[in-house]
Amino acid sequence: MEDIEVFVPVGETRVVGRPLAPRLAQLDGARIGWLDNMKANAPELLRNIAAALIKRGANGEMLFTSKNATAAAPESILAHLRNCDAVVLAISD
Amino acid sequence: MSNTVSLDPETLDDEFEARGWGDGLPVVAPTAERVRTMLSYTDRSGDDELGTMPPRQGIVSIEILAVNAVMAGCRPEYFPIVIAAIEAMLDPAFNLFAVQATTHPCAPCIIVNGPIAHEVRINARYGAFGPGVRANATIGRAVRLILMNVGGATPGILDRSTQGQPAKYAYCVAENEDESPWEPLHVERGFAATDSTVTVTAADGPHNLNDHISQKPDGILATITSGLSDIGCNNAYLYGQPTIAFGPEHAAILAAANLGKDDIRSHVFEHARIPRTLWSRGGMAGMFEDHFPNDEQLPILISPDDLLIIVVGGFGRHSCWLPTFGNTTRAVTKAIAKMDGTHVRSIKEFFG
Incomplete structure (x- = not known):
């Protein structure tokens, strides 16, 4: 049977580039935000990362906060985290 | 092309x-x-x-x-x-x-x-x-x-x-x-x-609500609210906008008693509730310990207005409800x- 020409059903994508945030020059004095998605393992993961960073010299303020796993973080949380020098996000399930 | x-x-x-x-x-x-x-x-x-x-x-x-x-x-x-x-x-x-x-x-x-x-x-x-x-x-x-x-x-x-x-x-x-x-x-x-x-x-599949016995609204609403009081559905802890799809026969019994959609919404808000004691044994309450109101019977809706009501189906005394993903949709x-x-x-x- 002869081939037929058919449309590709997935189309193109349009992905907005999201470059990595600048790396911290040093941990000393850095204010670090911690955001978890309220699922069981996320806070544990963040606590362990925080402990590792403290061992490596992190000694600044740490802000721990949580967001609902079913939606993007609301502006109130984002505004809070914008005051940080770095933010660590844990998404778990 | x-x-x-x-x-x-x-x-x-x-x-x-x-x-x-x-x-x-x-x-x-x-x-x-x-x-x-x-x-x-x-x-x-x-x-x-x-x-x-x-x-x-x-x-x-x-x-x-x-x-x-x-x-x-x-x-x-x-x-x-x-x-x-x-x-x-x-x-x-x-x-x-x-x-x-x-x-x-x-x-x-x-x-x-x-x-x-x-x-x-x-x-x-x-x-x-x-x-x-x-x-x-x-x-x-x-x-x-x-x-x-x-x-x-x-x-x-x-x-x-x-x-x-x-x-x-x-x-x-x-x-x-x-x-x-x-x-x-x-x-x-x-x-x-x-x-x-x-x-x-954004819904689960339809959950059946079968009541071929009740001839009055109280019985049908008891069946409905019992079905919706489900600790395993997302609405139980994330609220949102579940839908009740009434079969026409159930709807007719409720309407014959002059119950409109808002009356049903109020009833469901008041009676589709989960005992706090049940939350202490299982379910997702632990995710939002400070989130629940300080009541012994916890609602599955933030507001009666969040309940969608439609009529779907042929003859037969079945209705169903469609739980949803939660309040973030x-x-x-x-x-x-x-x-x-x-x-x-x-x-x-x-x-x-």
């Missing part, structure tokens, strides 16, 4: 499956002629875009919607309904990204109201949530194909639903307005009765309309 491949029609389904295009069922080949015919049922150009669809961020052109509608087996007159459903799902309030990617089994349920539901013969009566009618089956399937092909909701990849559910194949129903004693859903939501609309809600209603926003009363209006 802009983005095409040449395939042997005998092996087309195998090729599509190998490339990850589709829902696992055989498809209608999306040829240029078929896609052109589908596009003739809208006044939009194939190049028009509705946005991008998460999580893949596929570009939602009218042409790609037509391609998938052809694959699903849609009659061309269904196409304006498919477009309206996708527009509704792309509304930020629907939170499609989360609906697509969650471990929860939710699927967008498409509820069609107004004269066009009749015109294209969407089933609103016996077995309306089930198989047997091409409009329900293929409109629902077209939406699923778009969610998978354009949105990238492939199970286990970007669709992380733990178990999925059968309604992810197709989930389209019309409200049985003819046998409803109440105002139809789209009128409640601000549209004219002569408008035709699509409402989307809201039901969205869009009119079936021309590109300039003019609401249409008939599919024929797309031909001038």
Whole structure:
């Protein structure tokens, strides 16, 4: 049977580039935000990362906060985290 | 044809499956002629875009919607309904990204109201949530194909639903307005009765509410509220907008006692509650320990107004409810309309 020409059903994508945030020059004095998605393992993961960073010299303020796993973080949380020098996000399930 | 491949029609389904295009069922080949015919049922150009669809961020052109509608087996007159459903799902309030990617089994349920539901013969009566009618089956399937092909909701990849559910194949129903004693859903939501609309809600499959015994509202409402008091559904801890789809017989008993939709909403808000003692034994309460009101009987709605009520089905004393993903997705209603926003009363209006 002869081939037929058919449309590709997935189309193109349009992905907005999201470059990595600048790396911290040093941990000393850095204010670090911690955001978890309220699922069981996320806070544990963040606590362990925080402990590792403290061992490596992190000694600044740490802000721990949580967001609902079913939606993007609301502006109130984002505004809070914008005051940080770095933010660590844990998404778990 | 802009983005095409040449395939042997005998092996087309195998090729599509190998490339990850589709829902696992055989498809209608999306040829240029078929896609052109589908596009003739809208006044939009194939190049028009509705946005991008998460999580893949596929570009939602009218042409790609037509391609998938052809694959699903849609009659061309269904196409304006498919477009309206996708527009509704792309509304930020629907939170499609989360609906697509969650471990929860939710699927967008498409509820069609107004004269066009009749015109294209969407089933609103016996077995309306089930198989047997091409409009329900293929409109629902077209939406699923778009969610998978354009949105990238492939199970286990970007669709992380733990178990999925059968309604992810197709989930389209019309409200049985003819046998409803109440105002139809789209009128409640601000549209004219002569408008035709699509409402989307991110729902579990229908949960049956069977009561063939009760002859009075108290009994039926007890059955309803017992069914909704479900610690395992997302609404129990995330609230949101569940739907009750009353069978016409249950609706008639309630209406005969002069109970309107708002009366039912108030009753459900007050009585569909979960004892705090049950939350202490299981469920998701631990996720939001400070979130619950300090009551011993905890509601499944933030507000009575959040309960959607429709009438669906034929004879027989069954109703059902559609739990949802939670309060971070809201039901969205869009009119079936021309590109300039003019609401249409008939599919024929797309031909001038």
